[in-house]
Amino acid sequence: MELLRTITYQPAASTKVCEQALGKACGADSKKKRPQQPPEESQPPQPQAQVQPAAPHHHHHHSHSGAEISRIIVDPTTGKRYCRGKVLGKGGFAKCYEMTDLTNNKVYAAKIIPHSRVAKPHQREKIDKEIELHRILHHKHVVQFYHYFEDKENIYILLEYCSRRSMAHILKARKVLTEPEVRYYLRQIVSGLKYLHEQEILHRDLKLGNFFINEAMELKVGDFGLAARLEPLEHRRRTICGTPNYLSPEVLNKQGHGCESDIWALGCVMYTMLLGRPPFETTNLKETYRCIREARYTMPSSLLAPAKHLIASMLSKNPEDRPSLDDIIRHEFFLQGFTPDRLSSSCCHTVPDFHLSSPAKNFFKKAAAALFGGKKDKARYIDIHNRVSKEDEEIYKLRHDLKKTSITQQPNKHRTDEELQPPTTTVARSGTPAVENKQQIGDAIRGCLENMPEADCIPKEQLSTSFQWVTKWVDYSNKYGFGYQLSDHTVGVLFNNGAHMSLLPDKKTVHYYAELGQCSVFPATDAPEQFISQVTVLKYFSHYMEENLMDGGDLPSVTDIRRPRLYLLQWLKSDKALMMLFNDGTFQVNFYHDHTKIIICSQNEEYLLTYINEDRISTTFRLTTLLMSGCSLELKNRMEYALNMLLQRCN
DSSP: OOOOOOOOOOOOTTHHHHHHOOOOGGGGGGGSSOOOOOOOOOTTSSSOSSOOOOSSOOOOOOSSOOOOOEEEEHHHHHHEEEEEEEEEEOOOOEEEEEEETTTTTOEEEEEEGGGGGGGHHHHHHHHHHHHHHTOOOOOOBOOOOOEEOOOOEEEEEEEEEOTOHHHHHHHHSSSSOEEEEEHHHHHHHHOOOOHHTTEEEEEOOSSGGGGEEEETTTTTOOOTTTOOOOOOOOOOOOOOOOOOGGGGGGHHHHHHHOOOHHHHHHHHHHHHHHSSSSSTSSHHHHHHHHHHHTTTOOOOTTHHHHHHHHHHHOOOSGGGOOOHHHHHTHHHHHHOOOOOOOGGGGGGTTTTOOOOOOOOOHHHHHHHHHHHHOGGGHHHHHHHHHHTTTHHHHHHHHHHHEEEETTTOOSSOOOOOOOOOOOOOOOOOOOOOOOOOOOTTTTHHHHHHTTTTBOOSSOOOOOOOOOOOEEEEEEEEETTTTEEEEEESSSSETTTTTOOEEEEETTSSSEEETTTTTTEEEGGGGGGGGHHHHHHHHHHHHHHHHHHOOOOOOOOOOOTTTTOOOOHHHOEESSSSEEEEESSSEEEEEEEETTEEEEEEEEEEEEEEEEOOOOSOOEEEHHHHHHHOOOHHHHHHHHHHHHHHHHHHHO
């Protein structure tokens, strides 16, 4: 017996809900005329609803009245004393309060249900079922169930306290969220939901009001009032339960609720986060249901292609056509954009400003400033940057064509340097962020792109170099991380947890970087216990690249002991190229389809560029030489594309 939860104004259709539902809404209580309720979900122009989404954990029905609950509450079984605090939210059976354990000052979200509200057997059965399902769950992104007890007046359920309230509150304040934020939150929802499905539990009421945010801005899936065990298709209950705007076609058609129905609701959640309104919101319930059954909704042009595609796949009319949770996290929406490792609490009410941290940020700024020149041109570049900010079509497309793979993302492919991509058209336009002017060699690099003469070949200058570069790489971040081999045969791995480990050319010494600038050194054969598994993976990468990959060029290896050891900070993938940024400011771009490479580093206060052509023959020259001599269109196009990748990260 279940309840249909409403989130939209339905002036004429509220009575129709009872015809659809097979639960509380149609039970004896439903004979009483119930007042129309305003929306619960985030619809900025409208007031908040029958349930305040602040409640970190509560059941959502019509509000109740009852005797005032005492301030000090004693657990009759243990004798523990609790102090009841402010109301966090309220639902039909329960109110949710802040409640403090007086023995240790631990704060809980306490769901308090008067016995008078669950006097009927089916009502009490519903509460018991919620407790039974929730108390066995333990996951980082699921609201933690701590304790349950009763006294003569009430049932008390102690849950994890989430101080930053719910996603519904955040969206009410923010109206819409940015794509990086949506990726940040969705990853956590998917993680929690995957755990539930692995436990064969369906949530059946996924919505913004049931995603709670703790002090650290971590998301927790909560409110298991409608949750149920996953049943085989033929045994599924045909009840219609959930929030009307988020109900799936198969649930409306009384075909039962499966994992795919939770995926549908997740599509509605993603749509709502990005656009500030649910996809199937209409003025009356009957029309809402018609739109849902037909999977008919509008997809605004403001959404980018990857977001549109992911939403459309989750909102497929046929449940079998919807992606799995693993498919969702491997979708290009996650692989082609930046996902922050954490969010500031200011994101609850203010649009975030995502910036790179040093040294990556400083290098990006320096390179961009050098590229775009001096003060006399600054106004022009600011103007261009403003146009980029307004989604200049070509650059906007490039920005979202990039597959940034950081420690929080896991692509679905095990790619190597030897896999070929089909030929693609290079993008020959530069994004132009407004950045501080860096005088050093700004005019020279800007001149390379804007003022160098046309030429049929690259400069003949051949410099001797002492920098390291990547000769082999393998993307195994779906399991471990990104591995690479440098020209001096050092092997490095940037692990998915953010740690970096290098195996030096002697194959005996390991350098471990937990944080920038902090290096631990130990023998490969006698690693500290906590590093043994990572050293094993490091050796695996080393062996794999040694046995299976060929070197990427003929550039000789000269190690300058005065330079710091090179290790990878970040890597970035588009459908055409891979970019790698290192701790000393070296960055390298490998083009998939022809294996050409560009490596830019600084030596003696000037930039050097190395180009490795299709025949794996390398040439190194000063960028100032390009200003005087020009270069082939082949190299110029690659420089422009590489610097576009750089600038999109800077921007």
